[in-house]
Amino acid sequence: MPVRHDTVARSAREVDVLREVDVVVAGGGAAGVAAAVCAARAGASVVLLERNGFLGGTMTSTSLGGICGLYSLIDGEPVQMVHGFAEEVRDRLDRAGGIRGALPWLQTASLPYDLFIMKSVLDDLAETERLTVLYQARLVEAGVEDGRIRHVIVRGRGGLFAIRANAFIDCTGDGELAAMAGVATEYDRASLQFPTAMFRMGGVDTTVAMKVPRDEMHRLLEQAVTDGYDLPRTAGGIYSVRDGIVHLNITKVKVDGHTPDTFDPIELSEAEREGRRQARLYLEVFRRYVPGYANAYILDTGAELGIRETRRIVGPHVLTSDDVLKERKFDDAIAANCWPIEDHGGGRSTRWVWLSPGGYNHIPYRALLPMGVRNLLVAGRCLSSTHDAQAAIRVTANCFSTGQAAGLAAVMAGSGDMASVDIKSLQAALKAGGVNLAPMPETANA
Ligand SMILES: Cc1cc2nc3c(=O)[nH]c(=O)nc-3n(C[C@H](O)[C@H](O)[C@H](O)COP(=O)(O)OP(=O)(O)OC[C@H]3O[C@@H](n4cnc5c(N)ncnc54)[C@H](O)[C@@H]3O)c2cc1C
Incomplete structure (x- = not known):
């Protein structure tokens, strides 16, 4: 250190x-x-x-x-x-x-x-x-x-x-x-918005997945929380421009429970790792709970953490x-x-x-x-x-x-x-x- x-x-x-x-x-x-x-x-x-x-x-x-x-x-x-x-x-x-x-x-x-x-x-x-x-x-x-x-x-x-x-x-x-x-x-x-690690999933049945209404997805992710998954976010954005592939704006990256200071090299690095950890967690949850994702895999994460503010x-x-x-x-x-x-x-x-x-x-x-x-x-x-x-x-x-x-x-x-x-x-x-x-x-x- x-x-x-x-x-x-x-x-x-x-x-x-x-x-x-x-x-x-x-x-x-x-x-x-x-x-x-x-x-x-x-x-x-x-x-x-x-x-x-x-x-x-x-x-x-x-x-x-x-x-x-x-x-x-x-x-x-x-x-x-x-x-x-x-x-x-x-x-x-x-x-x-x-x-x-x-x-x-x-x-x-x-x-x-x-x-x-x-x-x-x-x-x-x-x-x-x-x-x-x-x-x-x-x-x-x-x-x-x-x-x-x-x-x-x-x-x-x-x-x-x-x-x-x-x-x-x-x-x-x-x-x-x-x-x-x-x-x-x-x-x-203290007031900065939380960053998000954006990622894409492949292997998605987009004909089914893109028809899941936002409030239904929210309900399913809340169910996952009730079942013990520690999801930081249960509402998010999903886009698809190619069949089988979706972009997910669903993670919320915290470091020690607070918004990371992304100008601090230590906290930023921790946040980058945490974003990828959350992507794996959401993959597991989406496969299990959300229609259309049973065979999904992570295609890629962004080259860097998405920092809003x-x-x-x-x-x-x-x-x-x-x-x-x-x-x-x-x-x-x-x-x-x-x-x-x-x-x-x-x-x-x-x-x-x-x-x-x-x-x-x-x-x-x-x-x-x-x-x-x-x-x-x-x-x-x-x-x-x-x-x-x-x-x-x-x-x-x-x-x-x-x-x-x-x-x-x-x-x-x-x-x-x-x-x-x-x-x-x-x-x-x-x-x-x-x-x-x-x-x-x-x-x-x-
Ligand atoms: C997770 C996330 C999800 C979002 N979702 C959406 C969405 O769905 N739709 C939407 O419209 N907006 C969304 N936004 C907001 C939007 O994408 C950004 O606010 C917007 O793109 C910012 O544009 P910008 O040009 O101001 O800055 P940036 O996109 O941050 O661009 C700044 C550029 O400057 C470069 N740069 C920085 N420092 C230096 C330096 N010292 N020397 C040289 N180059 C440097 C960077 O590499 C970068 O290319 C989202 C943002 C985040 C973080």
Whole structure:
């Protein structure tokens, strides 16, 4: 075991500058791909840094399998609420045979997708002339002078290198660049959502399994608990895009009974192991209790634990649960969210707090602006929000939307300040990119 409360000196040395570009985007998840592609299409030279060897972040590295936040369920029918870059991804997935159509469940709907086709679609999107994607490139340091980031230091497989840019966008999900640059962030270990180890089962009779209603599955898993199985969760999501194969969002990973601190190397490692242990436990239970799973096996677990929440920046506007649930609209709107608060807390089920059917709130530009660093924007699940609001805005469609806005705004800011971007021009550029900030007439909650 390492000594936990000791320090060693770290030597500073010169680092080669690999590129000098207009915009650096850190993190190639939903937000980062949208930001980088949209910035490049708007004419900027862009470097996208991704620590994995593929794009997609949580969408592809955790074996996720469904895009949430695209639809509202109105009279039992999925109605598309989010357009723009998210719609482009959906259309490309469709053309490549990577989706089967929207899946209604509870009071909403999501879009199951094929994992490999998602990776390929994102690769294709990133083939924009002015965009360089650097894989296996981990951001490790930010060089800040006079309130501006001048360069970032990156660890590649061969060692360290630097990238200089005018503008930076943090899409790391963890607010890594923001924290390195010293802006205010929040990380409240006590209230963090629990992570989930996502996994896929093969050998499933999906003609039977996909017809088991959610409440029946919940009842069967509660029965397993009564019979002595220590299941941390008895309600979850199951998607299928291929016959015989299902994605399961059903584990809830605790370490010593609490939410793991995934920034602590010891707790994170324990959590990774615990996730795989739970996958084996659920396999046994599903085989025994749930119709369609008698011959199931674990096809794979995600390459990493699915982490829902870590740092969130504290910007000039902190999006709140009231903003979400009262479906607030803002003059500086850059995205429309229709996803409910979906909070994976301590119990065996998930806390859902719904918007009205067809209802949506705006995400304001101010929620992407960190305080104290003038040439940085933050998009995706780590934007400025409270714990509850993050539980709604973190889903994929919203990450595409906020990434798209950040990419366009960074190009408009050029070498100026992000706070001085003209909102009307940004909204016009979003509209030109297919974004609809008023996807429905005003509703009762508004
Ligand atoms: C278990 C689980 C289940 C979920 N289920 C759904 C669902 O069914 N549908 C849905 O829509 N949403 C779901 N979500 C939420 C959603 O998937 C994520 O919130 C969303 O994908 C986050 O996107 P992002 O781009 O903000 O961040 P991320 O997906 O976290 O992407 C961040 C990227 O940055 C990279 N990165 C991080 N640090 C560095 C660094 N220092 N240097 C270089 N690269 C770095 C990462 O490798 C990653 O690619 C789920 C989340 C979890 C955890």
